[in-house]
Amino acid sequence: MKLGVEERWDLIDRISKETVTFGVYRHTLKDAIGELTIKPMTGIPVAIAILYGFWSVFGSFAGFFTDGFFVRLFDAYWLPWLQAVFPGEGGWLYAIMVDAGGIESGEFVLSSNCLESFGVLTSGLFVAIGVVLPAILIFYLMLAILEDIGYMPRLAVLIDTMLHKIGLHGYAIVPTILSLGCNVPGVTATRILETKKQRFIMMTLLAIFIPCGAQIGIMQDVVPDLMGWILLYLIIGYFIFGYILNKVIPGRAPEFLIDVPPYRRPMLSNIGKKVLGRVKGFFMVALPFVMLGCAIVGVFYQLGVIRFLGDLLAPIFVGWFGVPAETAGPLVAAFLRKDLAVAQLSVIEMTKYQMITAVVLVSIYFPCVATFVMMLKEGLKELIGALAVLAVTVFLYGGLIHLIGKLLGVA
Amino acid sequence: MEEVLSRIENGTTIDTIAGELAMNRSTLLAMIEFLVDEGYLERVEMRCSCSTRDLCEQCRGTDTGSEMAVYALTPKGAGMVERLKS
Numbered sequence: 001m002k003l004g005v006e007e008r009w010d011l012i013d014r015i016s017k018e019t020v021t022f023g024v025y026r027h028t029l030k031d032a033i034g035e036l037t038i039k040p041m042t043g044i045p046v047a048i049a050i051l052y053g054f055w056s057v058f059g060s061f062a063g064f065f066t067d068g069f070f071v072r073l074f075d076a077y078w079l080p081w082l083q084a085v086f087p088g089e090g091g092w093l094y095a096i097m098v099d100a101g102g103i104e105s106g107e108f109v110l111s112s113n114c115l116e117s118f119g120v121l122t123s124g125l126f127v128a129i130g131v132v133l134p135a136i137l138i139f140y141l142m143l144a145i146l147e148d149i150g151y152m153p154r155l156a157v158l159i160d161t162m163l164h165k166i167g168l169h170g171y172a173i174v175p176t177i178l179s180l181g182c183n184v185p186g187v188t189a190t191r192i193l194e195t196k197k198q199r200f201i202m203m204t205l206l207a208i209f210i211p212c213g214a215q216i217g218i219m220q221d222v223v224p225d226l227m228g229w230i231l232l233y234l235i236i237g238y239f240i241f242g243y244i245l246n247k248v249i250p251g252r253a254p255e256f257l258i259d260v261p262p263y264r265r266p267m268l269s270n271i272g273k274k275v276l277g278r279v280k281g282f283f284m285v286a287l288p289f290v291m292l293g294c295a296i297v298g299v300f301y302q303l304g305v306i307r308f309l310g311d312l313l314a315p316i317f318v319g320w321f322g323v324p325a326e327t328a329g330p331l332v333a334a335f336l337r338k339d340l341a342v343a344q345l346s347v348i349e350m351t352k353y354q355m356i357t358a359v360v361l362v363s364i365y366f367p368c369v370a371t372f373v374m375m376l377k378e379g380l381k382e383l384i385g386a387l388a389v390l391a392v393t394v395f396l397y398g399g400l401i402h403l404i405g406k407l408l409g410v411a
Numbered sequence: 412m413e414e415v416l417s418r419i420e421n422g423t424t425i426d427t428i429a430g431e432l433a434m435n436r437s438t439l440l441a442m443i444e445f446l447v448d449e450g451y452l453e454r455v456e457m458r459c460s461c462s463t464r465d466l467c468e469q470c471r472g473t474d475t476g477s478e479m480a481v482y483a484l485t486p487k488g489a490g491m492v493e494r495l496k497s
Contacts, residue, residue: 009412009445013438020435038424157424171481194455194483254489257443257452259425259480 030263037154038260047158050151054142059224061138062131062217070130074114079122083110086121096298097121115222115343118301124294127214127339128287135217136282137275139181144274148266157258166242167201167253168193175202179210182282183371186210187378197251201242203375204386207367208393209238211338213282214290215363218339222346226356233360237397245389289370293336306332320395322402322411323358324350334362336369353410357401364394415442416451417495419484443482451488455481 003011036042079099088094090108095101099117101110111117114126146152156170163172171192179186183206190202211219211234219227246253300306310328317328326348334341341362345355367375367390375383405411418428425443429436446452484492 006412009438009442012441013434016435016438192455194453252486252489254483254485255419255423255492256455256484257419257423257425257428257482259440259482 034154034260034263037151038157040158043154043158047155050146054146057142058135058138058216059220062135062220063224065134066131066217066221070126070134071113074122074126074130075112078125079111079114079117082119082121092302095119095302096295100298100301115340116347118294118298118340120291120294120298123340123343124291127218127294127343128283128290131217131221131339132214132282132290133279135220136181136213137279139213140275140278141271143177143181144271145266147274148264148271150261150263153258153260157260160256160258162239164253164255165246166205166239167246167249167251168198168242169253169256170258172198172202175206176210179206179212180216181213181278182286183207183210183212183367184286184374185278185281187371187374190378194254195251197249198253199378200249200382200385201245203378203382204245204389205238205242207371207375207386208241208364208390209234211363212368212371214339214368215342218342219359222343223355223359226352226359229356230359230363233356233401234363237360237364237393241389241393241397286368286370289368289373290337290339293369294340297333297336297340300333300336320402321357321361321398322405323354323361324348327354327358331358331361331365335366338362338365338368351410353405357398357405357411360401361394361398364390364397366390412442412446413491413495415439416446416484416488416492419452419482419488419492425480446488447482450485451491452482453485455483 037046082098083089086094086098089110090101096119098119098121099111100119101108101117103109111122114122114130117123146155152174156173158170159173160170163169174192175186175189178189186206187203190199190206193199193202219230223230297306306329309332313332314325314328317323317331318325323331327345327350330341330344330348333344342359345358345362350358366372372383375386402411414432415428418431425436425439428434429439432439443452447454
């Protein structure tokens with residue numbers, strides 16, 4: 001007698017049921033928690049609670065170390081010391097390396113804090129060490145704990161249906177969350193996606209809508225009360241443009257079957273290795289580009305390039321995006337230094353809605369230089385495509401935010 | 412086997428299908444391996460494939476553990492599902 005494939009499997013199942021004795025499995029607390037975190041009815045509220053907790057710890061920890069320690073260290077000791085010992089006050093090298101200063105009543109005046117000095121050794125180091133280091137340290141620590149516990153596969157299953165609408169699948173949550181720390185490993189992690197279409201959509205969305213730890217840290221520092229609105233606009237944009245890209249780009253996004261591992265006790269050594277590896281990676285790969293960007297912005301400011309481009313583009317910023325003309329300079333500088341651009345925006349007088357629009361624009365504007373290089377490594381064609389999508393997205397989404405503000409009467 | 416294939420959709424887990432089909436988890440896993448061999452499913456490698464050491468350091472956490480397994484429907488599998496649904 002020859003059995004078909006289906007009949008063979010039925011036979012195997014019957015034989016295993018009749019011959020294998022399975023002990024009575026008692027549901028443990030771990031199983032119950034596992035089920036609660038994977039079924040949508042209970043899993044979604046749990047996911048929201050976990051992500052809210054994640055955010056709260058991130059904000060408190062980063063704020064505590066930045067405001068409570070690094071701001072004082074840099075503004076009270078490091079900046080005055082450098083201003084005093086660095087030679088050539090008022091010169092171009094002094095402006096680029098230490099303090100660009102300002103003119104008050106026709107006289108050159110030194111800056112009073114590191115965020116406004118715009119020097120490589122002052123603003124550059126302060127942002128890197130004082131703002132970004134605490135932010136990415138706590139971010140990667142919490143991410144490593146969630147990964148090691150085994151929560152990430154459950155989050156992937158929960159969000160899978162939603163991400164399929166934008167041509168991705170649940171595991172796209174991994175590069176997305178990694179990018180919230182630094183976009184560089186986020187772009188690299190897009191390789192876990194199977195098809196070219198998925199990788200392109202993911203890379204483009206990361207470059208446009210996912211702010212990195214440096215940006216989040218500085219936003220949390222200078223516009224904390226607007227963070228919710230800014231992130232809301234970014235999340236909405238992520239899904240709207242993901243949906244459009246999924247419809248426009250040819251290719252397949254396969255259905256998935258996931259074998260979720262049980263919850264595990266996290267290993268301290270493993271968490272330590274992951275956090276140290278990622279923080280070290282950020283400082284070795286991304287930080288040199290951050291400092292280089294700071295120096296280039298300084299040179300462009302000294303040469304008047306930023307002012308020229310700002311004046312040239314001001315009508316678009318004012319007319320289409322609805323932000324004040326003074327934001328043109330920082331928005332142009334954001335091509336190279338998003339974090340400092342946010343700091344510059346914070347001292348310009350504008351309405352809350354204009355501030356939200358301007359910060360969202362800075363976020364979606366252009367990937368940082370390090371991310372740009374990573375995208376180039378993934379392929380020139382993909383990079384050009386992503387940048388084309390980015391240009392269209394910034395124009396359309398910036399205009400849409402302005403329109404929404406007008407309709408609501410707040411712009 | 413066709414039942415298993417037709418149940419693969421967004422957000423499905425192996426435990427869910429085993430529960431729905433009142434099937435032993437081990438049998439289902441063997442069946443899935445068979446579907447992989449036959450080209451209906453593909454096992455997705457979740458570890459990152461960085462070429463440089465520094466970047467691999469950063470991406471170490473992108474794999475979610477050795478016990479993790481993800482299977483995607485291949486075009487052949489998707490074609491079979493389409494036929495089953497129609």
